[in-house]
Amino acid sequence: MANISKGLIGISIHIELFNDNKSVCNMSSNIQLCYQCGKCTAICPVRRVINTSPRNTIYQANVYEMDSDDIWNCLTCNLCYDECPQDVNYPEFVRENRTKKDRVGAGAGSRVAHNGVFTLLSDMMVDLDKSRTGINEKGNENSKIGYYPGCLDFQDMFFNVDVNFREIADSSMELLDEMGLDPKFLQMKCCGHDQLWQGNSITFDKLKEQNTKLIEESGIETLVTSCAECYRTLSQDYDLPIKVVHISQLLQDADLGIDSDVNVTYHDACRLGRHMGEYDAPRDALTNSGASITEMKHNKKDAWCCGISSMMNCNDKSKALRKARLDEAKDTGAKVLITTCPKCLAHLTCMKTEQDSVENYEYEIKDLTVFLAEQKGGKNNE
């Protein structure tokens, strides 16, 4: 044991053992297939900033049935899963293990940034029948297409970063209107993405159940999200009888009548890209509007991360990842960095706008929908 733990950080030995080997085999993460090639560790973005090893974590679980605190460091960005020759789904393993112990996400604890306010909010929503993430807007209540804003309003209240998050919802509704889709503004609870990935499956399951009911009652046939996390969660982790799309997939072929000449670069959010395989839609939406895209060195499947997922592990190590990403964007010379995930937007902007910064990033960082709505507005104003 001593040899194994050497060089690893944060190993903790849990008394709880697996009842039988079947439970390992039954895991959807396929970890029993791992042959310890270590490609995951080699490609892991987190490994670039802290001494973490997916391979060792899997190995420990397979051989010694031991837990590792390393599961809390994982970004669940899917880079390793994409690259794994054996299709071991390490992020899924991480999610299951975060959940395994107590199913209430207690292990995430102080790793959750913003004092856990977002988690607490979604926690409380479970027991508050009238709670909604977005209020004051209705859209066309009879529409078969529903737009779900996610937790943008809460982000405006508690992120305290120089971004108008609500503008994403407004821009999305505007663009959907422009496409003639006349959407309904879907008022429901938090999708539960962070709860799920922080290991709180009880809360997630309740939110899922309650939201599913709300969606069914709403009468919509297509659910549109502007958030990569909502998109992943509602389409993969819910069992909805209706179609779920990311707004970029609708914008991909839309004729918005925009003739932009801005040079942009596009940051793939892990939830939209590697988790859902959607790389082209946002790019097409941009180029169809006349924007030119200069790709960052790492893009699409290889894209580097914003450094935060499920609101966990915001610290000086993950900041190194943000810096690397912002530097790559700077190298493109683009005027605007576009993303499709409000959390990427928040965290990249947080670093870009920090006080008395050592680095200067001249470009703007915008959500895809806000960028397109502005380009459209700009054109109309001329």
Added chain:
Amino acid sequence: MTDFEPNILTFCCNWCSYAGADLAGVSRLQYPANNRIVRVMCSSRIEPTFILEAFKEGADGVLVTGCHIGDCHYIDGNEHTDVRMKDMVDALEHLGLGERVHLEWVSAAEGKKFQETMIDFVEKIKALGPSPLKHKEWSD
């Protein structure tokens, strides 16, 4: 509903509103026994999660109190409280609890105002009825 006695949690800053509550006591100004007080040095110490947690724990109403604008012992801490509380009220409105939180400035000399604030807030929450979060199981 008539015998409903709301649970109120009140956050007080050390220098003004806590002193105002003290003065209410010194002056024997009676008010309903529904509130409990959490003392912080400055109202700007109050995290949004403190208020959410209070509701989660079963508070029917949460009062946040501090020095009047301009009186803050820490120059302008309460101005930050003011800004943060606007967000807090907005967040609680999204949760359907918006009317259950209230911000009030109470100076060290305003024992009477502390008493009145308590009486009024208890009445208000009584009219609203128990918090929908009351007696919920939070974990298994």
Added chain:
Amino acid sequence: MSKLVGAIAVAGGGVAGIQSAIDLANNGLKVYLIESSTSIGGKMSQLDKTFPTLDCSMCTLSPKLAEVSRHPNIELLTYSEITGIEGEAGDFTVTVKKKPTFVDPDKCTACELCVSKCPVKVPDEYNEGGNDRKAIYLAFPQAVPRVYTIDAENCLYLTKGKCGKCVKVCENDAINYDDKGEEIEINVGSIILSTGFEPFDASQLEQYRIDHPDVVTSIQFERQLSSSGPFEGHVTLSDGTHPKKIAWIQCIGSRSPEIGRRNCSSVCCMYATKEATVAMEHDPDLETTIFNIDVRAFGKGFEEFYQKAKNKTGVRFIHSRPSGVEVDPQTNKLSLKYELEDSNGIRQEEFDMVVLSIGLTPSKSSKQLVNIAGVEMDDLGFVKTMIDRPVETTRHGIFVSGSMKAPKDIPDTVADASGAASKASSLLSSERGSLVTEKQYPSEKEIGDEVRTGVVVCRCGINIGNVVDVPNVVEYANGLSGVVFAKEEVYACSSDSIVGIADMVKEHDLNRVVVASCTPRTHEPLFRETLMEAGLNPYMFELANIREHCSWVHQHEKDKATKKARDTVRMSVSRANLLQPLYKERVEFDNSGLVIGGGIAGMNAALDIADKGFHVTLVEKMSELGGLLNTYTTLQDGRSTNEVLEPLIARVGSHDNLTVLIDTELVELEGSMGNFTAHLKGPGVDEKLRCGVCIIATGATELMPEGYFSYGKYPNIVTQSKLEHMIDEGISDNNVVFIQCAGGRNDERPYCSRACCTVAVKNAIRLKKDDPKRNVYILYRDIRTFGRWEDLYTQARELGVVFMRYTEDKEPEVGEKSIKMFDHLLNMDFDINYDLLVLSAPLVAPETNESLASIFKVPLDSNKFFLEAHIKLRPVEFANEGVFLCGTAQAPKLVDEAVSQASAAASRACTILSSDFLETIGNVSVVDPELCIGCGRCTLVCPYNAPELKEIVVETEEITYNTKKCEINPTICKGCGSCAVECPTGAITSRHFTESQIMAVIKAYGEGL
């Protein structure tokens, strides 16, 4: 001086005495603070709000009261009077007569049982007779010291030998009818007189009918406005209704030579404006009128406050003085008869209430004290001082501050008080620390991992015990997690209980203590000290307030109060269980000073620091010292400016502790209090100077009033400073006209420049004295010769200077030879021929203030003058610790005020320089560097600039990058905790109020629901 004693007697426990005492005590000197009444606090404790910011007076004052009562170097002698002063500077013997209080302060726990039983009712002085107090009483709820006193004149037992109820009811045997008081002698090195003023006795002016119940003095009205006053803040008439119409009459007992009160009282115009404003805030339908002669809104922010009251709030200002208050014999209604301003009309108007704005007069006790001290008074009855030595009396070693030397508002009083402290401590600088002792405590015992909390539930006699079921609470506490022992006490704060708590800690090996009794605001220091005596860290203590917040406010709901007490104890225990020992850090620092600006303020500040034995560097950007005063030639007392400047410059140049750098500017400043590095540049100077404190004394300049009243258009139009030089050189002009407020009190510069009226009147007198046949006209809006300078205004009129009022909507029009002036008293246009027109232009902030403000990271006000930390109580310091200001850099002012402020800034600065080390508070905020992402949001909310972003290199496994991270300077942090809320990553912990501690309290709250 043969002998120097390192102690100082401060006479008077008002805001002046308090400020002097705190400054001196923090300068390492022993202070005896002697106050004739039962509590310190003075007149400020009676005020509701303070102008011009409408701050709550008690809120800002009471922390100072607490600081005095806790300070180890201050000995409070209340209910005491000075009866003799012998000796000389450095070695005085002061005889103090302590009046009997008949209550043993060591035994009294302020339980108030005696008060409820005392049958005697006496008009309450604190509320100006608006309600009654008992014969045994505490002056006001926040009184310091919190010890009851029996009023011997009214006590039944002491006057008639009957009653004795208080003795029977007192459970601590604290009442002692045989108390005779005592006379003590104290040995001090110097004395500060600051016994303040006495409000003018309005009964001297019968025509203003103070005998009528609805005619009140301004201080009575102040109590009416106060929510802790007799009517809980609702202004109330004698019939119990609320007034709809109130009038203030100004200058009652001021500006009235006919009754021997010649001086202006300086504060009445503003307090009346404040009272009217606050009254209208209470009742927006109220009509308010202020009858005045001139509205003297001369201080910082005053003119703006006055204009707002007049134009926005709707206070009516009438330039007219009613002859008296008339009472209708039938209806008993009040009315005022006054002459209309713009015509010859007379009006009689009814009011529901009349407030007499009574002036500030020297008190009788002050006069006695002045006689005992053997210092000279001036002909107004105030203590005599000189413009350039504003806090020094005629007797060496005895200093004076506040309204004892002239009527003053609070900030001027506070500045004066610090100034007096500066001079007094300079005299005794060699004796610093000689008479102060530090209390020794046993070393702290090891705190193991096991939580062992002890709980003491106090009955407070019957205060808690009669309402809350104390045994039930004790039993409940015993069952709480972490609690190993719980007990009850009759009085937890009595001296035997205190010993008992220390014994309990030892016996049960406790590491945390919760006392459930009263408010931590008064009792936490006592119990913390108890813990220290028991070998525990003082921060391992928690108070559960079950008196002020429970038994006293739920007197008739015993079950609910008991439940609340249990909840409160449970919440407190949950927090106590998580408390951690905290330590004050000691930080090395540089004990030298830097003064920016070599005018009269800067030079005085530098000299005061140097006189206390610290090295100081004085930086002046011009090539000569003297600053603004170089542009004038005379002072308002008739002396030439050179008479003051020359010896001062000589002293500055020859002082061993003082380095002067002329032609030099500050270009950069790094570091913080105690450890600044200032980059100084000039021809031949390029040095980085280390210093512990900085004083900004960069002054102001006279506006060149281009575009106002044809200035620059015709040659014979000059400013006041130019006139002074012209008079010196001799002028022959026959008709000289002054126009006041030339370029001031307008939209561009909405402030009043304070000094110009006095300067103008001074120069008018000079012109008249130079040639009595010469015509001198002063065209003014309000003559603001405040305080003692009212005499100059009177003298000018005696000499035949003609004063004509103009209004801002009809300004005089200046032609080449004559001025067209609308006289609104006569409602006519006049032409005034002039040979010389002199414009009184305001002092303006130098343009360099903006860059200097950013170098120091300190704020400017809307007029670009530097903005002090608190307009009332911290007039010479910034929120940024270690940086101070004085003189006209803060706002326009007269020379004596600038000098007083300069000494004050030096005094405040030396409270830092005279310490052996800088000590932090325990509950500072700290940063976890690994979690800090350097976003800098903490820097945006901290009012003190305690968090600083410092560049570092972060090395991770593969990525190495430069970034900034926050460090919180523990010497600056005040522990408000706002930064911890702002921090997105949880990197900042607000010690003693940590997230986990507060969350534990909230969770414990939930357990009882």
